[in-house]
Amino acid sequence: MSALDDPELRPLLSITPPPPSPVSSASAPKNSVSSGKPSISEAELATGNIHPSRSIEDDVLPEASTLGRTLTWQSAYILVISRVIGSGIFATPGAILRSVGSPGLSLLLWLVGALIAACGLMISLEFGSMLPRSGGDKVYLEFTYRRPRFLASTLVAIHVVLLGFTASNCIVFSEYLLFALGGDNPSGLLRKALAVGLLTTVTFIHGCVPRLGIKLQNFLGWVKVGLVVFMIVCGFYVVLFAPSTESAQTTMPIISWENLWEGTNWNWGIISTSLFKVFYSYAGLDNANLVLNEVKDPVRTLRSVTVAALTTACGMYLLINVAYFLVVPVDEIKQSGELIAALFFERIFGQGVGRTILPLAVALSAGGNVLVVAFAQARLKQEIARQGFLPFSDILSSTKPFNSPLGGLLVHYIPSFLVIALPPSGEVYSFILEVEGYPGQFMALAVGGGLLWLRFKRPDLKRPFKAWVPAVILRISLSLALLAAPFFPPKVKPSNGLFYATYAIVGVSILGAGVVYCENGSPPHPTYVDKPETYNRPFETHQVKIRDVSGDEEKYTLDQHGFQIHRHQSAEKHFLDDAQIKSGYYKEVEQLLKSVTGANRIFIFDHTIRRQPPSAATQDRVSRGPVQRVHIDQSYKAALSRVPHHLPEDAEELLKGRVQIVNVWRPIKTVLRDPLAVAEAGSVSDSDLVVTDLIYPNRRGETYQVKHRAEHRWYYKAGLTPEEVILIKCFDTKTDGRARRVPHTAFVDPTARPDAPPRESIEVRALVFHSDDHE
Structure with a gap:
């Protein structure tokens, strides 16, 4: 049965015969100057089946997966939750508390982060149910914003290539490894050297010994899952039992409502950058949207898996933050940087296990996250190279000589290396998260706004799940507020020597470069003779x-x-x-x-x-x-x-x-x-x-x-x-x-x-x- 015969898919189509016209139309590539809409789809060009009155909406029909629909509910859940739970919960709480000043506001931001993550999840659920195919935001933006032609594709490519790095987890790895090895005050150069060393090793393993890379990331994935479960148990122990013991009364800080908000910094610029760090910890809830072609019963699975993952992550994050504040004094947390989990373990288990074994496990967890992200990002960037957005595309898209995405790994390596090496050592982790987070709000704004626009413009599209409109508006409003944050300078000048809005300047410059690259006549996608689908371009x-x-x-x-x-x-x-x-x-x-x-x-x-x-x-x-x-x-x-x-x-x-x-x-x-x-x-x-x-x-x-x-x-x-x-x-x-x-x-x-x-x-x-x- 063809897609056109499937009653479940037919609502996606909009077959409208072309209106009579005294003149005929000829087609031109993306460098042409004018408007209009494509008259032929990729599948049609590849097979020669061109419907006389086809519409561009045909392009959103769910693709047949070349790998088959092999991902079950459990597999999809692990795919999402393992991406959400990374190094963020081990590192960001200390940086957030240092910025906002009080445990009360810090916990409030984690709650707000969960609420905003839920709003964003509603948007991705509606899009994913309406367009059930792999690609995530790339598909949604390309479907919604068709003119200027190639602009959405180019901006997504620029965002992925230049801002899709694994630098933050490399920094966490180096911080916790040095702490476990007894380095109380390691130099910034040493921290950066270890982070770059991990990045280089991961690139070498995935590029030259790809089978070993898969085995390593699977093993370290289980280490991370075990560590998270162990931390949940520790959190329950601290909350339920430790405060009633005599030793706890003498060694652990007491948080009361009176001092919960002491030292709060209500500056919106500070709060916004802290929210970027919270969002980083919730990143990955839309991971299943990227591979929907391989998910069994994709619409139903997507709806249940993502809600379950959000509930799990929200509960765990709040519980562990409370445990941090109950165990580690606020002043020590503010000075801990990315080492709050290490101090937490040390106070519970002492110098031996707490200072060495468990921080080493956190370091391995961060290293596993680098392996997983590099594995996926390299393939995505290889595909971007194959589509012609990068120079030397034939080389970067090749799998030679090790049958691995070595070119994509190199594209991934360069921006990650620069982001680790260039910022001042003391604030490199926070700077990375802010640079990643700010341009992401432009993408979130475009996706949320596009959803509302399609509700008005295309009410005929089938929507198995419809986002609550106030939630969409709230997400859009927050994106606008976060984008305006650089216009609210902090009262105290940052101690790291950087201009307070450097992150925004860098992020906007990267996206601006994408606009210039597209409008300046960026090269068309290459065509591969043995891959008919590459003959087809908008x-x-x-x-x-x-x-x-x-x-x-x-x-x-x-x-x-x-x-x-x-x-x-x-x-x-x-x-x-x-x-x-x-x-x-x-x-x-x-x-x-x-x-x-x-x-x-x-x-x-x-x-x-x-x-x-x-x-x-x-x-x-x-x-x-x-x-x-x-x-x-x-x-x-x-x-x-x-x-x-x-x-x-x-x-x-x-x-x-x-x-x-x-x-x-x-x-x-x-x-x-x-x-x-x-x-x-x-x-x-x-x-x-x-x-x-x-x-x-x-x-x-x-x-x-x-x-x-x-x-x-x-x-x-x-x-x-x-x-x-x-x-x-x-x-x-x-x-x-x-x-x-x-x-x-x-x-x-x-x-x-x-x-x-x-x-x-x-x-x-x-x-x-x-x-x-x-x-």
């Missing part, structure tokens, strides 16, 4: 005039206009047998090209058959549909490289003469829909051409996408028959004013009948040599 549509050349075909020539329509009969009629095409049809095309161009040698290097119905696919060749994206098959550089690639022995001599690449495009049946249009070569400047990498398994090529310009002159022939071919020039070494290349695309003909049969065509690509035509 693009924009434009209304343009396309002239029908019927009756004037002889006026248009390859050298003057870049295309030529020629009558030609072929013995081949159905084009279903690749072997027969190569043995028979190739010879016909070769003779045709020699006759039309006067060339003395033709080398045909490939062909493409385009048929829309899947039933038309042959066993060894998958059918493709019309490409509704303006393009040229070869860049100048890639075109020349084909000569030594295909004809290495003769290349030197052949390149001395004139070289062309000409495509011979023939309809298999009379064209009644999605006709082919070409843009006259002289109307398209080289500055309109955008190089796009085309990655083969054993080499690298390039194609051109084309920016939209009103000056482009478009042509087609209506009702093209199988006895006619269009010759399309993709390259010519001549630079004397003759046409060198011609952009082309399929387009939606508004005059076509809705029931018109799908277009079928064959396109043969050939190197055309004129050995006697030298420069």
Whole structure:
């Protein structure tokens, strides 16, 4: 059963026929200047099944998981709770108390954090239930904010690459390891060196010995779970039993309502940065949203798993904070930095176990978190590289030589290293959390606002779970308030030497760089020949005039206009047998090209058959549909490289003469829909051409996408028959004013009948040599 037949999925669709229009639309890549919406989806491009009236909403249908739906409720719960419980509860309470001044406000912030986490969870639950596919916020933002094209994708990529680091857990690891080893006042350089050492070791293990990395992170994951359970038991012991013992009365501080709020700092700038630290401890509640394609019964599981994880984390965090305040004096907590859990253990268990064994377990827990986060982040960043957002994308997206995401690990390593090494040692941990938290509020604001916008704009979308609107508004309001916090300077100048709003400046600069990168013409995603899904990229549509050349075909020539329509009969009629095409049809095309161009040698290097119905696919060749994206098959550089690639022995001599690449495009049946249009070569400047990498398994090529310009002159022939071919020039070494290349695309003909049969065509690509035509 297809997605369109599934009644559970149908409410996601919005099938609306395109309105009648006197002109047709041609497509352009992301660098184009105009608006509109895509007219073809990734799945359709890959399979050739283009619905005549498809809508962009088709893109949100749940994907079929290539790994299968293997995650049960228990697996999903562990996935969420193990991500939520990291180093935060071992390290952030001390930093929060030092900032806000009193245990009362500190506990209140943990309660507020749980409330805000619940509000954010409602938003992710509605989105996850409405769009049940892997990707999380990336999917939600791309679905909601479609213009400017690529802006949402670029900002998410920038946020993940530059702010998705594991520096905070590296710092916790070094702090607790030094404490366990007896270092009372270690130097900042030593702390940073140990943190960088852990980061480097993790990168090496996951990059060079990936199986060992998986085993280590699984083992350390169990250590972390055991430690958390042990701390819960300790918390119950302290709360229920220790205050009644004589030793407790003499060694443990007494917190009363009178001194619970003593020393409170109500400055909003201080409170906001403390909230960032609380949010860090609750981060990960949406972890299941990232892998919904692999979750069994995703909507129902998502709703129950996340609520259970939030309840667990909230109860445990409050209990352990109370235990901290009951066991460790407030003044010592303020001076502890990230070592509050170590002081807690030392006061309960003494110098031996409390100061050495348990802090070492916390260090191992933090190290395990670094392993897990690096493991996941490396794969995410590898995929971002594969989509073309990073330079050297073919290298960074490769799994060679150890069958691991080594490129993604290196991308992950660099910002993590810089964030550890650059800030002053005393405040590096707090600075990291603040830098991570501030830009995250922009993302939270965009997701929350997008949810309300979709409620108004798209009430037709199926929502198995609907967030409580006041909760969404509260989350949005808090994001706005936190974003305004840098405008409320603290009364006391920070002691670390940094400007109090440095974290905001850094975070906004990173997101601003993403906007500039996108608007400045960032390179398109590369295309991988062996991965059909990478041929599909968002693009924009434009209304343009396309002239029908019927009756004037002889006026248009390859050298003057870049295309030529020629009558030609072929013995081949159905084009279903690749072997027969190569043995028979190739010879016909070769003779045709020699006759039309006067060339003395033709080398045909490939062909493409385009048929829309899947039933038309042959066993060894998958059918493709019309490409509704303006393009040229070869860049100048890639075109020349084909000569030594295909004809290495003769290349030197052949390149001395004139070289062309000409495509011979023939309809298999009379064209009644999605006709082919070409843009006259002289109307398209080289500055309109955008190089796009085309990655083969054993080499690298390039194609051109084309920016939209009103000056482009478009042509087609209506009702093209199988006895006619269009010759399309993709390259010519001549630079004397003759046409060198011609952009082309399929387009939606508004005059076509809705029931018109799908277009079928064959396109043969050939190197055309004129050995006697030298420069």
